[in-house]
Amino acid sequence: MALEGKQKTVVQTVGVVVLMGALAWASVPFYDWFCRVTGFGGVTQTADAGSDVILDQTIKVRFDASKARGFGWEFKPMQREMELRIGETGLAFYEAYNPTDRPIAGQASYNVTPYEAGGFFSKIDCFCFEEQVLQPGERVEMPVSFFVDPEIVADRDAKYVHTITLSYTFYEIELPEEAKANAQAALDQPRETNLN
Template sequence: MSQRQAPAAQKKTALILVGVVALMVSLSFAAVPFYDWFCRVTGFGGTTGVAETESHNMLDRRITLRFDASLAAGMPWEFRPAVPEMQIRIGENGLAFYEAYNPTDRAIAGTASYNVAPYSAGGYFVKVHCFCFEQQVLQPGERVSMPVSFYVDPSIMDDPEGRLLKEITLSYTFHVTDLPAGQADAGGAAASTAAN
């Protein structure tokens, strides 16, 4: 290789490496939305389904639903399910409540992440309305009751694993998030009812 060809080869190699780095960065940003879409479509990792309307097909078989609540590190709220478990029929529209309390002297915003266990039930557990769809803001000393309406899709009976399930656990974890602009002194929590 002549000295004249060496810089051209180095320039080509540098361009290829820059292209590879740009591709890797692009793929890393695309991975999160792709993974989220994949989980929602398949129920992978306990991701629940979401529907705009309630179920209209109810089966005679009953299933136990357990409700779990936890707080991420640094979240000072108190958070718990109003009732730890209930039994419903598959396809029946259920309504559960979680309670949150802000014991601090400042407004705190939170967002709930959620999943379903066992993971194989995720695609069959369908939420219609949920406090987890929106950020919640609790004022100092505020206590709220937050609803989640749901049903277990009757198609779970067509799944060889799903038809054997006797119970499903719905878990929420609240994380601190930034207060929306102008919300520091606003009263109430979005999509919640105060229970002072």
């Protein structure tokens, strides 16, 4: 009887561990979906085109860049801030450089502060929408076009926002198969030797 009770306890404990692991695994995509739909947590919106309405009121947008620990790129905004009219389309650039001797793939996550402005900051086009691959020694300028939705001036909390900070963090991801094949082909090419 005691052995049967211990087995039941072990099965229940394993069940709880599996359930907690499944919930933890599912919480990340669910939270990401929730933030994208609501703008909660400073997550921005996306748009196919700029705003039809441009107000006389201006707002400052600051740009910030960071990278995950151990990520081999250099990454920075090419401008620290800009001031534009609410509803006006802005265009900013970030610079990335791969100083290593190997190709590196990266993906950017982004955030907007203060959080109440996230639902009103709309990106039209952004390097963060897709993975980036930089070859050894490659330096690129990556654009982001955006606008601040004029509805911000009518929001109970967001109407008091005068400065928005757009932050990107780059982290390394696995190289796509095509980039792996290209890197391997470059390594396999015979080196020219000078016979003189």
